[in-house]
Amino acid sequence: MSSREKMPIYRIAAEDLETYVTAIVRAMGSDEREAGLVVRHLMEANLTGHDSHGISMLPSYKRSIDDGNLKLGGAPKVLKDSGPVMLFDGENRYGQMVAHVVTEKAIERAREHGFAIVGLRNAHHIGRIGHWGGMCAAAGLISIHYVNGTAAMFVAPHGGSDRRFLTNPYCTAIPGMDGQPPVVLDMATSQIAMGKVRVAYHGGNEVPDGSLIDHQGRATNNPAVMYEAPFGALLPIGGHKGYGLAMICDLLAGSLTGGGSNLPERNMKNNIINNMLMIVLRPDLFDETDQVLADMNAFRSHVQASPAAPGVEAVLVPGDPERNTRAERLRDGVPIDGGTWDEVAAVARAVGVAVPNKPEPL
Ligand SMILES: NC(=O)c1ccc[n+]([C@@H]2O[C@H](COP(=O)([O-])OP(=O)(O)OC[C@H]3O[C@@H](n4cnc5c(N)ncnc54)[C@H](O)[C@@H]3O)[C@@H](O)[C@H]2O)c1
Known part of the structure; x- marks a missing residue:
C-alpha cells in the first residue's frame, strides 16, 4: 500500500447534497432540465452505494467540459x-x-x-x-x-x-x-468498477484480492497501480x-x-x-397472460x-443491495470520503458555488 493517508468520511443529508450538486452542475453550464437529469443520476448512484458513479464524477465532467469533450444541452x-x-x-x-x-x-x-x-x-x-x-x-x-x-x-x-x-x-x-x-x-465485467479503484485510491484503502495486477502481471491490492506508473491492470470477473x-x-x-x-x-x-x-x-411478448x-x-x-450460509444474513437477489443501501442512506445521510469532498469543493469554487461547511467526520 502507498503512504497515502486514510481519508475521513463525512455524512451529509441527501437533500443538502442534491442542492449543492445541482448548484454546481447549473454553474458548469447546464440548463435546469439537463442539470435535473444529471444530478438525479449522480444522487441515485451515491444513494444506491455506487459512490464511484456519483458526485465523485464531477471533477472529471468539469475537465471534459473545459476540454470541449463534453457538450452541454441539445x-x-x-x-x-x-x-x-x-x-x-x-x-x-x-x-x-x-x-x-x-x-x-x-x-x-x-x-x-x-x-x-x-x-x-x-x-x-x-x-x-x-x-x-x-x-x-x-x-x-x-x-x-x-x-x-x-x-x-x-x-x-x-x-x-x-x-x-x-x-x-x-x-x-x-x-x-x-x-x-x-x-x-x-x-x-471487471472484478471491480474503475470508479471503485478511484474511490479506494482517494480513500487510502486497498482493493479486494483478485481485482488488480501490477505492470508485471502479479496480483496486488494497491489501487495506485492504476494511477501511478508503471501501470498495472484490472482483471475481468x-x-x-x-x-x-x-x-x-x-x-x-x-x-x-x-x-x-x-x-x-x-x-x-x-x-x-x-x-x-x-x-x-x-x-x-410470447404469452399474453401474467x-x-x-x-x-x-x-x-x-x-x-436457500438457507443462508454461515456468516450470511439472507440470500439476496441482484438489486437488493442497492435498495437496502438506498433506504439506509436516505435515512442516515450519504457518506462522502474526504478526497471526494475536497475535489468536488474545488470544482464548486472554480464555478463560483459556495461550499457548505464540512459535516463532522464519522
Ligand atoms: N458507464 C460505464 O462505463 C461503467 C463502467 C463500469 C461499471 N459501471 C457501473 O458501475 C456500477 C458498479 O458495478 P460493480 O460491478 O462494481 O457492481 P457490484 O459488484 O456492486 O454489483 C454487481 C451486481 O451484483 C448484485 N449483488 C451485489 N451483491 C450481491 C449479493 N450479495 N447477492 C446478490 N446480488 C448481489 C448487485 O445488485 C448488482 O446487480 C454499476 O452500476 C455499473 O453499471 C459503469
Missing part, C-alpha cells in the same frame, strides 16, 4: 428510426441526459411493438447502467444492456498482462409484480467467462452500434465515451429460500 441525434429499431448518436453530450431520452424512446417502442432494439453511440459517460435498466423495469419492461467505453484501457484480457478493455458493464433488469421489486443485475462477456460488450455496444470498439486510436484523455446496445422486451412474470417471481422466491 438532444441525442436520431440516426435510424424504423419502428422497434432505433439508433442514436449522443454527440458527446451528457450521458445522463442522452441515455434518459434514448431509454424513454426504447420504452415507448417496446410498448408499441413488444420489443425494441436501440443503439446509442458516442454518449459522454452514461454512469450506472442499472439506472437505465431500472427505468425500463419501472415501466414494466425487461431490458438487456451491453455497454462499452472508449475512454481508456483498464482491464487485461484473461491470460494477458496489460490493458485492453474499459470495464464494460452489462445489465439485465426484470420487473417485479405483485409488490415484488425488480431484479436488476448491473455489473462491470470470472476468468475467461468475464473476459468473454467484456469482449461481447465491445463487439455489440461498440462495433454494432458504430460507436466503435475500444481500439487504442479511440482513447481520449479525460473523456469517457460510452456506447450502449439496449434490447427491451414486453414480458407478454404467467411469465408470475413464474419469474416464483423462481426468485425459490432461489431466495
Whole structure:
C-alpha cells in the first residue's frame, strides 16, 4: 500500500447534497432540465452505494467540459428510426441526459411493438447502467444492456498482462409484480468498477484480492497501480467467462452500434465515451397472460429460500443491495470520503458555488 493517508468520511443529508450538486452542475453550464437529469443520476448512484458513479464524477465532467469533450444541452441525434429499431448518436453530450431520452424512446417502442432494439453511440459517460435498466423495469419492461467505453484501457484480457478493455458493464433488469421489486443485475465485467479503484485510491484503502495486477502481471491490492506508473491492470470477473462477456460488450455496444470498439486510436484523455446496445422486451411478448412474470417471481422466491450460509444474513437477489443501501442512506445521510469532498469543493469554487461547511467526520 502507498503512504497515502486514510481519508475521513463525512455524512451529509441527501437533500443538502442534491442542492449543492445541482448548484454546481447549473454553474458548469447546464440548463435546469439537463442539470435535473444529471444530478438525479449522480444522487441515485451515491444513494444506491455506487459512490464511484456519483458526485465523485464531477471533477472529471468539469475537465471534459473545459476540454470541449463534453457538450452541454441539445438532444441525442436520431440516426435510424424504423419502428422497434432505433439508433442514436449522443454527440458527446451528457450521458445522463442522452441515455434518459434514448431509454424513454426504447420504452415507448417496446410498448408499441413488444420489443425494441436501440443503439446509442458516442454518449459522454452514461454512469450506472442499472439506472437505465431500472427505468425500463419501472415501466414494466425487461431490458438487456451491453455497454462499452472508449475512454481508456483498464482491464487485461484473461491470460494477458496489460490493458485492453474499459470495464464494460452489462445489465439485465426484470420487473417485479405483485409488490415484488425488480431484479436488476448491473455489473462491470471487471472484478471491480474503475470508479471503485478511484474511490479506494482517494480513500487510502486497498482493493479486494483478485481485482488488480501490477505492470508485471502479479496480483496486488494497491489501487495506485492504476494511477501511478508503471501501470498495472484490472482483471475481468470470472476468468475467461468475464473476459468473454467484456469482449461481447465491445463487439455489440461498440462495433454494432458504430460507436466503435475500444481500439487504442479511440482513447481520449479525460473523456469517457460510452456506447450502449439496449434490447427491451414486453414480458407478454410470447404469452399474453401474467404467467411469465408470475413464474419469474416464483423462481426468485425459490432461489431466495436457500438457507443462508454461515456468516450470511439472507440470500439476496441482484438489486437488493442497492435498495437496502438506498433506504439506509436516505435515512442516515450519504457518506462522502474526504478526497471526494475536497475535489468536488474545488470544482464548486472554480464555478463560483459556495461550499457548505464540512459535516463532522464519522
Ligand atoms: N458507464 C460505464 O462505463 C461503467 C463502467 C463500469 C461499471 N459501471 C457501473 O458501475 C456500477 C458498479 O458495478 P460493480 O460491478 O462494481 O457492481 P457490484 O459488484 O456492486 O454489483 C454487481 C451486481 O451484483 C448484485 N449483488 C451485489 N451483491 C450481491 C449479493 N450479495 N447477492 C446478490 N446480488 C448481489 C448487485 O445488485 C448488482 O446487480 C454499476 O452500476 C455499473 O453499471 C459503469
